[in-house]
Amino acid sequence: MPRYSAGSAAANGLVNCTECGLVSDNTVLICPRCNAKLSVRRTYSLQITLALLSTALLLFIPANLLPMMITEKLGQVEYNTILGGIILLWKEGSEPIAAVVFIASVLVPILKFIILFYLCVCSMSRDAISAKARGHLYRLTELIGRWSMVDIFVVAVLVALIQLDHLLNVQPGTGTIAFAAVVVLTMFAANAFDPRILWDKPLTREDQDSARN
Amino acid sequence: MIENKQYVACAHCDLLLDAPVLQQDQFSACPRCGHKISRLRKSLMAQLLAFGVTALMLLVLSSCFSLMTMNIGGNISDISLWQSALNLYFDQYKVLSLIVFVLVVLIPAMVVSLILFFVLMIRINVRPKMLSNILRLIFGLLPWAMAEVFLVGVLVSLVKLVTISQIELGFSFWTYALFCICYAKVLSLLDRYQLWSWLSNGYRHA
DSSP states (O other): OOSSOTTBTGGGTEEEOTTTOOEEETTOOBOTTTOOBOOSSOTTHHHHHHHHHHHHHHHHHHHHHSOSEEEEETTEEEEEOHHHHHHHHHHTTOHHHHHHHHIIIIIHHHHHHHHHHHHHHHTTSOOSSOHHHHHHHHHHHHHHGGGGGHHHHHHHHHHHHOEETTTEEEEEOHHHHHHHHHHHHHHHHHHHOOGGGGGTSOOOHHHHHHHHO | OOOOTTEEEOTTTOBEEEOOOOOTTOEEEOTTTOOEEEEOOTTHHHHHHHHHHHHHHHHHHHTTSEEEEEEETTEEEEEEHHHHHHHHHHTTOHHHHHHHIIIIIIHHHHHHHHHHHHHHHHHTTOOOTHHHHHHHHHHHHGGGOOHHHHHHHHHHHHHHHHTTSEEEEOHHHHHHHHHHHHHHHHHHHOOHHHHHHHHHHOOOOO
8 A cells, every 4th residue: 555645745755845836846945936844745744743732621611710801890709711701791691792702712622622633544544434524523623723712812802891890890701811812823733733744644435436436 | 856836635634635726716625524625816915914014013003002091099090912921920920921921912013024025035036945934834834823812802901991090092092903903814814725835836927
């Protein structure tokens, strides 16, 4: 079995520049058009992705347990975590907004963790669903990752706006830093992952059958 | 140096393909994974310039006026785009302020101005060596420009505040919203294949 998928640039002794998309011979080390380093596949793609992803997963714990926002109202101090803030929004009757925040700051990160871990595991072993579907999953993570930042921006706006001393003031909690780090790290992880390796391993029987027909 | 201008490879699955020869408004996609490779748009350069300049002006406008004004029992406070980052800085929340400033103001502004610079240089047919670095920088910065995410963040905080205070959206909010629309248009016009081929082959009127 050849290592690279049939018909790919790599299988033809060529290398595609990840920066500018110029195809060069695989003996060329630096892209002649944009001076980027060339490699047939991103080096240590899986290792880097997994490392960043595990770090993000660890930080996801304090991001959810530590307060995102500390509100002081007439001397009473209230600590709000991500989930706490969402529940509060829901109880106050703004269900759609609560849903938006829930999707952006809970669902999206979790989905991203699951998809990226799954893709990493896939490219290490055989799996049932086709490379095409996995490619779509990867594009999904690239697309949705940034939206998790919403919660950070909400806190930033509220903190900047509400500073009425002891009457009412809002401070960012330690959770914000952890959460921002989770978002940034998962974005780097998605960047480090090389989707081309999804096509490289031997195809499954289904794929081979469909290719033959 | 070996350059294979007759081939392209899909960035997502590495399938080797003939370089797309497109008619106007046609696009080419990878037959194996469906990744879009290029799209030849009508007057791409003019559109990029128009929407880029508009976006930049709107961004400058947005940083001049207030984003929203809050009134709690006579205590009025308002924030501008700058203040949302700067207030935080002076209140000792330096990391948070840096995140907001970089993702919401700095990177979107950089992306738009770099695109304008690049397109203008191609237009006047001056191609200094750093132009390829600029193009790389543009595509590298893209995922980190979070203007539209910030806009949603402002809306969510608006809803949170509506129950406890009188709140009004400022002029800057609307210009920033318009900026996001223009910015999204610029993003949808950005085409890796076309822009890089302008750099290596020069721009010809389509």
